[in-house]
Amino acid sequence: ERNLSQKQVDSWQAVYEEEYDVATLPSQDEEFDIRGWDDSLTGRAIGVEAMREWLNDITSQILSGPHNSVLEIGCGAGLIYYQIQSHLQRYVGTDFSNTGISRIKKKILSAEKKYPETLLKVCPAHEVDQLHAEQVDVVMLNSVVQYFPSEEYLTEVLEKSLCLLKESGRIIIGDVRDLRQLSSHLGRMYLNQVADEVDMKTFAWNLCQALSKEEELCLSPQYFYNLQKRHKKISHVDIRWKDCDFENELSLYRYTVTLHVGCKDEIKLKPHWISWNSLLDQREIINTLSKGRDVIAIAGVPNPLLHVDGNLLR
DSSP states (O other): HHHHHHHHHHHHHHHHHHHHHHHOOOOOOOGGGGOOOOOOOTSSSSOOHHHHHHHHHHHHTTSSSSSEEEEESOOOOSSTHHHHHGGGGEEEEEEEEEHHHHHHHHHHHHHSSSEEEEEEOOGGGGGGGGTTTTTTEEEEEEEEEESSSSHHHHHHHHHHHHHHHHEEEEEEEEEEEEEGGGGHHHHHHHHHHHHHHOOHHHHHHHHHHHHHHHOOOOOOHHHHHHHHHTTTTEEEEEEEEESSOOSSSSHHHHEEEEEESSSSOOOOOOOOOOOOGGGGSSSSHHHHHHOOOEEEEESOOOGGGGHHHHOOOO
């Protein structure tokens, strides 16, 4: 199993070496180089404004807490690095692509601006423990875990990352593909590829085939809650949808996880729970708040971005 995992890592490494090599061609904005970011639903490149919104979402989460020192596992060619570097004292970036790392080094050496103390290392994610001397505020893995070969591999990487955090810190895992929404995602992809009409039997058969051939790692949020149970250092788990207005693969079927470590002031809320299906209208929420309850929780709220999928799979 270990050998198979290594072969998959090597395969993804070859893919990204080629992709970053192609991307060394001149770009209009080297610090915002989004070539290769395509939407699986349309097969077309994701628009500039949508990518900026996506990037703002993840960078705002990184900067929302202590962030003097950041370790990014899977830094690529520096897309996130360039957005946060002016806020950091130290940055450590690892990636299995020598080409991507070389592009960042070349940019830093150009001395076009002042960059923070930066260490870059070519290595796969599971070798992050080579940085055992580092102690950082944030460990970040953004849009990379879907290429990990298994849950066991991800667990190994996260356990090693826990040892690299200061007494209190965060591990942020962005762009996690949602296992609960995999059928919806692949179903919508298939419908976008076929003619105007397809019978349900054909649709169901093709969806089943697509599910069986899925190569990327998709995870339910429960995986991260189970991880918390095994590691008492994780004080709490925060899982959020993307804070974006656009609709594409990134906003519909991916979420961001923050593992908080050593947080002494964990906020404990005891909200008044309301069932979404029991609400007659939104004024009921206002009435509840007017009774002195400043926090309420609503269970079973449908995601408005996924209304198409709800109709599709009924």
